[in-house]
Amino acid sequence: MGLGPRSAHKARRQFSGAGRRGRAARGSGRPPPGRDGCPQLPAAARAEQAPEALPHLSPEALGYFRRALSALKVAPDAAEERELMARNILKEVEAQALALATNRTGSEMLQELLGFSPLKPLCRVWIALRPNLRFVACHRCGVHVLQSALLQLPRLLRSPAEADEEEEGEDGPSQTLEELVLGLAAEVCDDFLFFCGDTHGSFVVRTLLQVLGGTLLESERVKPRGSQSSETQRTSARECKPTDFEVPKTFLNRLQDLSACFLKDIAVFITDKISSFCLQVALQVLHHKLPQHCAHLCDAVIDYLSSRNSSAGGSPLLLFLRDQTSSRLLEQVLLVLEPERLQRLFKNHFQGQLYSLAEHPIANFPLQRLLDAVTSPELLSLVFEELSPALEAVLARGHPGVVVALVEACRRVGAHQAQVLQLLFEAFHCAEPPSRQVACVPLFASLLAYEVYYELMEEEGAVPAEHQVEMASARPLREVTVLGSLLLQHLLYFSNPGLVLRSLSALTGPQLLTLAQSPAGSHVFDAILTSPSVTHKQRRRVLKTLKGQYVALACSRHGSRVFDAIWSGAALGARKEIAAELGEQNQELIQDPFGHHVARNVALTTFLKRRQAWEQQQNSVAKRRRALNSILGD
Structure with missing residues (x-):
């Protein structure tokens, strides 16, 4: 299978690329973004000029709006009073809307003000910006103001009768919010290539597509300032609700x-990085609101790519799967394709090429999305048959995301679960002798092969040594990777997670505590506590190892979250034992920034001073929980 168990790679059995799932993850192999080689949009479309006299925002005006915004934030909660303040402030904004929108500080304040704005004041501000809408949409500060205005629509889109009644007697704007949005869409449609190809203008197009479709995508929401790290944003596209x-x-x-505009210049939207983002958002929105139009766009993309010059290895689509820009678009196409079209696409273009895609630094990401999209046992069997012999080789190439996606597909479809677990044992060198299988959890969590994890020096061709329990118990748990944690979570949701649970039960208290305190490892406990495949007896067997570790668990940022989950599902007898253990170090607990929250949730003071009242309180909570569960169960 792929690399033999004693191949030349033995000395480097740490499966690289074990960082976070996503293109920007460390060790992922995805090249940095760039536009080299991308076709350029027409020069005339890029020759947008700023207004002849860009208004200047004086320090005095900036100070006034800063004070006004601060006063609005601390205004009484009464809706009428706060709304009146917002109207008065936005009345002043109208005269200086362009100056505020194109000033860095002013733009940030205007975005916040629009979040408080009633319907008609927002329309007036929009109308004030409309003569320079094209310039504002492509301005590095102004674009965020337009985005913010568009994102107010879910809050403000109500029936005209309600809006008129709400603001009766007030001079209304010359256009309604609906007319303003449609006007912006018409202007974008008239010069579609320019807006989609502009670095800033493309953000307006993407937000506009979502607003027109009545669908705000999690992956496209405006991020707060200072939270732009890839670490917090590499969520699988399939998981974005x-x-x-x-x-x-x-x-x-x-x-x-707008969807028809993509078809006119499909080649640009496939190969130009900035424009491609707009098409990706369009596919997601259309998939939810207009599935037939989404399928039409997908067919256009696939037909165009399939019509290019054939590669030496087969389908011309393979060339684009290895391209930085078009591969990202193809990832989205794979996620929105209907099952029948997906299976046809696999047979025409992917079949027989999965290993070469899995080992490629770019093409392995579209392959992961293909696995994310698999829903039928028939397609999973075709994929599994081709990928299964190469799991260790794929891990050695530093692409564990492919393996995790395959395991997730087996979990989701409910097929090939025993086979993929056995293949994982072989890939991590814990299949033989059988005594090594009890060590699978530390290996999977750290994405390290057995010899690397335990620092063994085995000769080529030598018989693998038996697992040494004493050695394993004395060794601290190594760092838990994000993908390793995901792998364990999926395995715990298999129909028979017994082997993984046996390995978890074999961990010592300190090792299990390390797993619970890890940012990634703490989520393994979520699967232990919620998986329907884990019985109460198996759950208790794993959790009893934590006895004596609950204070350290409660005084940890991530461990305290695990503690809360354990406490929530614990019976009264288990709660007494846990509370008694916490009570022995009550002072240490209440002085800890995380522990004092746990002490409050446990009602530790009541437990220590009024045990009978505490038991009555816990019994009442348990009865309410059972009643709620019975209602939800019905």
């Missing part, structure tokens, strides 16, 4: 017009 809201039918009609 959209937020839907009602929109007028005219919005969906305009969305159809």
Whole structure:
């Protein structure tokens, strides 16, 4: 299978690329973003000029709006009073809207003000910006103001009758919010290539597509300042749940017009990095709101790529799967394709090429999305048959995300679970002798082969040594990787997670504590506590190892979250034992920034001073929980 168990790679059995799942993860192999080689948009479309006299925002005006915003934030919670303040401030904004939008500090304040704005004041600000809308949309500060205005629509889109009644007697703006949005969409549609190809303008297009479709995508939401690290944002696209809201039918009609614009210049949207992002968002929105239009766009992308010059290895699509820009688009296509189209695409372009894709630094990501999209046992069997012999080789190439995606597909579809677990044992060198299988959890969590984890020096071709329990117990648990944690979580949701649970039960108290205190490892406990495949008896067997570790667990940032989850599901007898253990170090607990929250949730003071009252309280909580569970169960 792939690399033999005693191959030349033995000395480097740490499976690299064990960082976070995503293109920007350390060791992922995905090259940094760039536009080299991308076709350029027409020069005329890039020759946008700023207004002749860009208004200047004086320090006095900036100070006024800063003070006004601060006063608005601390205003009484009464809706009418706060709304009146917002109207008065936004009335002043109208005269200086362009100056505020194009000033870095002013733009940030205006974005916050729009979050408080009622319907008609927002329309007036929009109308004030409309003569320079094209410039604002492509300005590095102004673009965020337009995005913020668009993102107010879920809050403000109500029936005209309600809006009129709410603001009766006030001079209304010359256009409604619906008309303003449609006007912006018409302007974007008229010069679609320019807006989509502009670094800043593309953000407006992407937000506009979501608003027209009544779908806000989690992956496209405006991030707070200072939270732009890839570490917190590499969520699988399949896991990003959209937020839907009602929109007028005219919005969906305009969305159809914009989707047709992609078809006119499909080559640009496939190969230009900035423009491609717009098409990716369009596919997600259309998938939720207009599936037929989404399928039409997917067919256009696949047909275009399939019509290029064939590669020496087979389908011309393979060339684009290895390209920085088009591979990202193909990832999204794979996630929104209907099952029948997905299976046809696999047979026409992917079949027979999975290993070469899995080992490629770019193409392994579209392969992961293919695995994420698999829902039928038939397609999973075809993929599994081709990938299963190469799991160790894929890990050695530093692409554990492919293996995790395959395991997740086996969990989701409910097939090939025993086989993939056995293959993982072989890839991590803990299949033979059988005594090594009890060490699988530390190996999977750290993504290290047995010899590397335990620092063994075995000769080529030598018989693998038996597992030494004493040696394993004395060794601290190594760092838990994000992908290793995901791998364990999926395995715990298998129909028979017995071997993994046996390995968890073999961990010592300090080792299990290290797992619970780890940012990634703490989520393994979520799977232990919630998986329907884990019985109460198996759960208790794992958790009893934590006896004597509960104070350290409660005084940890991530461990305290695990403690809360354990406490929530514990019976009264187990709660008494845990509370008694915490009570022995009550002072240490209440002085800890995390521990004092645990002490409060456990009602530790009541437990120590009024035991009978504490038991009555816990019994009441247990009865309410059982009643709620019975209702939810019905």
